[in-house]
Amino acid sequence: GENVEQHPSTLSVQEGDSAVIKCTYSDSASNYFPWYKQELGKRPQLIIDIRSNVGEKKDQRIAVTLNKTAKHFSLHITETQPEDSAVYFCAASKGGSYIPTFGRGTSLIVHP
Amino acid sequence: GAGVSQSPSNKVTEKGKDVELRCDPISGHTALYWYRQSLGQGLEFLIYFQGNSAPDKSGLPSDRFSAERTGGSVSTLTIQRTQQEDSAVYLCASSLAAGGSYNEQFFGPGTRLTVL
Numbered sequence: 001g002e003n004v005e006q007h008p009s010t011l012s013v014q015e016g017d018s019a020v021i022k023c024t025y026s027d028s029a030s031n032y033f034p035w036y037k038q039e040l041g042k043r044p045q046l047i048i049d050i051r052s053n054v055g056e057k058k059d060q061r062i063a064v065t066l067n068k069t070a071k072h073f074s075l076h077i078t079e080t081q082p083e084d085s086a087v088y089f090c091a092a093s094k095g096g097s098y099i100p101t102f103g104r105g106t107s108l109i110v111h112p
Numbered sequence: 113g114a115g116v117s118q119s120p121s122n123k124v125t126e127k128g129k130d131v132e133l134r135c136d137p138i139s140g141h142t143a144l145y146w147y148r149q150s151l152g153q154g155l156e157f158l159i160y161f162q163g164n165s166a167p168d169k170s171g172l173p174s175d176r177f178s179a180e181r182t183g184g185s186v187s188t189l190t191i192q193r194t195q196q197e198d199s200a201v202y203l204c205a206s207s208l209a210a211g212g213s214y215n216e217q218f219f220g221p222g223t224r225l226t227v228l
Contacts, residue, residue, distance in 0.1 A: 034216065043203065043219040089155060099168065100217065104154035
């Protein structure tokens with residue numbers, strides 16, 4: 001089955017810095033890669049996703065890149081703000097009815 | 113429209129008792145997932161329902177755990193003879209029909225289970 005590794009487990013940055021979270025996956029058939037943000041005590045919510053037919057996707061301060069050859073994808077947050085502090089989960093899926101496999105999460109702390 | 117709802121939000125029980133956790137998915141979503149999240153940990157997959165197909169139970173940690181989904185909508189996760197290690201937040205998620213599309217999962221607020 002699919003295996004998703006996520007690094008780092010904890011990331012501490014100063015407000016205004018950039019943050020990068022990296023994930024690798026094992027199943028070359030995976031073609032959908034969502035990222036979820038979970039604030040303390042809240043439910044996970046989708047913040048951005050990428051499909052295997054593109055290499056990069058941006059949404060304001062957030063971007064995701066995908067390298068299918070190397071089987072890794074990354075989340076980039078620029079100009080971080082304290083409200084970006086949360087746990088971020090990556091996932092990989094073959095889409096459709098396949099169950100997504102989640103990474104173990106990265107706790108991002110943005111210091112004001 | 114209404115999102116995914118779960119009840120109860122908190123449940124405290126004694127070791128050895130049975131508990132039932134409920135999930136109401138978004139109307140029209142045929143896929144439903146249960147996850148367990150222990151303190152500071154990731155999302156542990158438990159069980160998956162898709163339409164009228166047999167559920168994927170591959171994530172259930174023991175035979176004390178079971179789930180059903182009635183009428184393709186509401187789901188109940190049952191834990192029998194609870195143990196202290198069952199203490200966690202149980203999250204439910206739903207998504208639109210499969211069939212090759214890429215489907216965002218919408219999560220419920222979770223049920224925090226504490227086994228004393």
